[in-house]
Amino acid sequence: MKVSREITPDIKFDYNNMMSAYIGEEQGITDNELRMTRNAALEAYSYFKLNRGSGMMGWAELPYNQDEIVKDILNTAKIIRRNCESFVVLGIGGSALGPMAVFQALCHLRHNELSKRQRKAPKFYVEDNVDPERMASLLDILDLDKTVFNVITKSGSTSETMSQYLIIMDMLKARYGDKAAEHIVATTDHEKGNLIKLAKKEGFKTFYVPDGVGGRFSELCPVGLLPAAVLGIDIKELLRGARQMDRHCRKSDFKSNPALVAAALSYISIKKGKNISVMMPYADSLKLMADWYCQLWAESLGKAVDRNGNTVYAGQTPVKALGVTDQHSQIQLYTEGPFDKVVTFIGVEKYRNEVKISGGCEDIPSVSFLSGHTLNELIAAEMYATEYALTKNHRPNAMITLPKVNANTIGQLMFFFMMQTAYTGCMLNIDTFNQPGVEEGKNATYALLGRAGYEEKAAELNSRPAKNPEYIV
């Protein structure tokens, strides 16, 4: 029998309210400005087209080149799902934010609180900090016998992740001796770094971060796919969604390529002093998607120098907000504060649940008008009302609409953001894929903790001016 597969419609990017026709000439982008930017956008397009798949743009091919890896991931995930109660990711930055965002988007919002029968997957934890209280509290609740740890670090040497690894491995060895390795899966570079050496020595099941895939572009490789598969998320559909979006992002016709138009709008906005990009999903399931976006946008575009070595101090500060929650916290600023922001709403047409607002309070019309509506209608009304208020106040805003939140649309959304970031970085003429500012902090940490080879950095740190007690109150 032929099984017909439901085709999920494409997500949509609506930029009407970025344009001067809707928010006025002073704050809006004119058709002429967009036309003038078209050539720079098409240059970015050609550069990306020429280089995709090579250098640090290997991630662009992930939706196409992982059939064998996906099989291995699914087999491994099956065993973990069968045997374990908790699955813990030890990782940070690009090695944590994607798995967290996809978990939040595609699993039950109270996943860990459900019974095992309801969950149908292990509990899920992502430990992306070295706060000692957090680690201690995790160890308080885990049943080690039924826990698998996925240590994820592309470089294989990030202090945070490796210190977590040391703590966990010590405990596992003390309890299970030679069998400790059964509780660890490593995800790392195939040759560089310490984790791969340890993985070989200890015999960990290992997945690789392919060449050309940096941390913040790694969600669609084993970094994100293994945790997703363990959670029972359809990873083939995630990749299919990414391919679906890629078809649009490959279009050479500027105006029908959503990531290219979005990049051009970002580029113009940045040049016009809109230094803040607010990402505001109207769905709790997408709350951590905004966190993931923030890292992608911040680390990729925040650069001191351009590709010719000129000092540019490029970037746009990403801010996460959640609708409707942050309407009661941040929207006052966005509506009336400085004209330095672009707000991107993420709306969902069909939520996975519908909740009716009950009747009652008939004698209080200012409450009873809510009855008979649904929370779905309320959240949609609040999103459109906020969009309207911002637009009326000449505040640039755009709307990304997901027909629903599922593996396909999440694949589309993440690929869209990665492409928008890559195109914007090309237009800004910066290296989108490095992170020298992060490396500086990492190296300073090594020096402070006495790692061999970092003596010069330690001397540099020790020679910094002493703090003036006068400025400490």
Ligand code: PA5
């Ligand atoms: O995007 C990036 O490259 C960074 O945020 C890294 O993901 C982060 O620093 C962690 O690095 P690693 O995966 O090497 O431990």
